[in-house]
Amino acid sequence: MLKKIHFGLLCFLMTFQGFSQMRENLQKEIDKIIFHDTEITFEKTPGFIIGIIYKDSTFIYNYGSTSKDTLNPPHRGTIFELGGLSKVFTASLLNLLVEEGTMHYDSSFNYYLPPELQNEKSQNMSIHDLVVHTSGLPKLPLEFGVKENKANNPYENYNKTDLLDFYKKYIPEEENYGKYHYSTLNYALLEIAIEFATKQPFEVVLKEKIFQPLNMNGSCISPNATQMKSLTTGYTVAGQATPHWQFQSFAASEGVKSTLDDLLNFLACNLGQSHPKLAANFAETHHQTIETELNKNAFMAKGWHLVKNKKYYDTVMHAGHTSGQRAFMGFIKETQTGVVLLSNSEHGMNGLGYLILRLINNNWKKRKR
DSSP states (O other): OOSSOOHHHHHHHHHHSOHHHHHHHHHHHHHHHHHHHOOOOTTTOOEEEEEEEETTEEEEEEEEOSSTTOOOOOOTTOEEEOGGGHHHHHHHHHHHHHHTTSOOTTSBGGGGSOGGGOOGGGTTOBHHHHHTTOSOOOSSOTTGGGGOOSTTOTTTTOBHHHHHHHHHHOOOOGGGTTSOOOOHHHHHHHHHHHHHHHTSOHHHHHIIIIITTTTOTTOBSSOOHHHHHHBOOEEOTTSOEEOOOOOBSOHHHHOOEEEHHHHHHHHHHHTTSSOHHHHHHHHGGGSOOEEOSSOTTEEEOSSSEEEOOTTSOOEEEEEEEOSSOEEEEEEEGGGTEEEEEEESBSSOOTTHHHHHHHHTTGGGOOOOO
């Protein structure tokens, strides 16, 4: 149970006080969470930044620095690696392609491949199976480590030819098909399906359909020279600076890089606060699809995880990490609240993003009307 956090008082203050006072009061409560309920230290985590949407207000708080060699704090334009949080962008993109008829959830993955690349034993594996992690595929290709020359840059040398060669030869385990099993491999295959369906590189389609309409100008997979200057240094658990992840495949699963400002734009759209047409499409990715094995209250949506609370609204969320950075996004549409958290260390944040979301939702207590 959280210590010394006065949820009801905080919500009262956020309702009736001015923005600057609201911001100050909220920061005090966040600082209490960091001190009492996490093990975050600046020796382990040089810097992190938090973005909060509370109805029609946005609050941003930064801590520490972008590297151990500078005192510059992370800012709303600092670029972070998102790791597995990339999957929600891929799922959102896929839903847009389904809406326009370019792709179909019930089509088999084989349908999007030329005959010579298909796996005859995986005819039943659909695009929907890949999105919700019921494909039965392993987390990574079985021989993935053979190509991993650098421990802190695991995807650098694994290309799409390697990936498709693994897929074609893989013998599926039928008992695993249709059951939830979180797999990085699923979204690597979705990247290939999207590229065959659109006849364009994945990053080009992602920029055209999501990044550009939402003014996510700092978001990318392969940073240009300007973006490289804004990319924060990441640190391993041992505290060593680590190279930024590079991709020949798996970008749709692990490869998106973004800024707090951009992610707040994406979050606002998912909350239905902007771009009505995109927001309506994104809303379709928030619905429960299957149970997971994580716990009895955790379910899978399309790309997102869904956490149910018997006495409160569902939380839509996802997290990700690379060898030196971490990311979290979570929101509750009914209360128009959401949190983004980005850090430049592989060290865990002890659920800080989720705890803040709980804080601004009055400890999961519905308010009387």
